[in-house]
Amino acid sequence: MTVKTYNVLFICTGNSARSILAEGLMNHYGRGQFKAFSAGSHPTGVVNPLALAELDRLRLPTDGYRSKSWEVFARPEAPPLDFVFTVCDNAAGEVCPTWPGQPMTAHWGLPDPAAVQGTDEQKQLAFKDTAVMLTRRIQLMLSLPLESLDALSLQHRLREIGTQ
Numbered sequence: 001m002t003v004k005t006y007n008v009l010f011i012c013t014g015n016s017a018r019s020i021l022a023e024g025l026m027n028h029y030g031r032g033q034f035k036a037f038s039a040g041s042h043p044t045g046v047v048n049p050l051a052l053a054e055l056d057r058l059r060l061p062t063d064g065y066r067s068k069s070w071e072v073f074a075r076p077e078a079p080p081l082d083f084v085f086t087v088c089d090n091a092a093g094e095v096c097p098t099w100p101g102q103p104m105t106a107h108w109g110l111p112d113p114a115a116v117q118g119t120d121e122q123k124q125l126a127f128k129d130t131a132v133m134l135t136r137r138i139q140l141m142l143s144l145p146l147e148s149l150d151a152l153s154l155q156h157r158l159r160e161i162g163t164q
Contacts, residue, residue, distance in 0.1 A: 006146070007079045008036045009103075012088040015040025015067040016048040017114045017127070019087050022134050023065070024055045029138050035079070039070035048114050054127040083158070087134070088112060104155055108137055108162035137161050 008026055012019035019038035026036035045067050052062045072078060081103040089109045110133055113126035140161045146154065 003033065005032070006030075006034050006082040008034050008083040008085070009070070009073055009081050010036065010038045011041065011070055011084065011086050012038070013041050014044040014114070015069075016044045016046060017051045017112065018110055018130055018134070020047050020051045020065050020067075021054060021127070021131050022085070022087050022108075022138070024060050024062075025058075025131065025134050026138050028058075028060050029135070030142055033142070037073065037079070038065075039068050039073055041070055043067040043069050050113070050123055050127045053124070054131050057128070058131065085158075085162075104151070104158055106155070106158040106162050108134075110134070137164065140164065 008030075010019040010022035010026070015038055019040065023036045023038035026034055030036065047065045047067055052065065055062050073081060080101045082101075084103045084105045086105075086107045087110055089111075110130055111126075113123070113130045116123050116126040141158065144154070144157055149157065
C-alpha cells in the first residue's frame with residue numbers, strides 16, 4: 001500500500017524566520033507523510049541566522065533553506081499543494097495567488113521573532129518560543145485522522161489549531 005505524501009506550504013511575509021522554522025519542523029515531524037516548503041509574499045532574500053541556529057539547537061538540518069517568493073509555488077511545474085498555512089500576521093491580510101488543486105488553508109499567525117529587540121538571549125528566546133508554538137501546532141495537525149475527516153471538518157480543525 002502506497003502512503004500519500006502531503007505537500008505543505010508555509011507562508012510569511014519575508015520567508016526568513018517563522019516559515020523557515022515551520023518548514024524544518026514539519027519536514028522533521030511529518031517525515032514520510034508530509035513534505036514542507038516555505039515562501040514569502042515579499043521575501044527578504046536572506047534566511048535569519050537565528051532561525052537556522054534554532055533548527056540547529058533542535059538538531060534539525062540547517063542547509064538548503066532560502067528566502068523565496070510564493071510565486072515559485074504558483075507555477076505549473078511546482079509541486080501540487082495540499083495545505084497552505086500563513087504563519088505571520090501580515091501574510092493573513094495579503095492577497096494570495098490562486099493555488100492549483102484548491103489546497104486546505106489556515107492562518108497560524110505568530111509574533112515575529114525577528115522583530116524582537118533586546119539582548120542576544122532575548123532574541124534567541126523569541127525564536128525558541130516560536131519553534132515551540134509551531135511544534136505544538138504541527139504535532140496537533142499530525143494527530144488528525146486526515147483520511148477519515150471530511151473536507152469541512154478538516155478545514156475547521158486546521159483553523160482551530162491556529163488559535164492554540
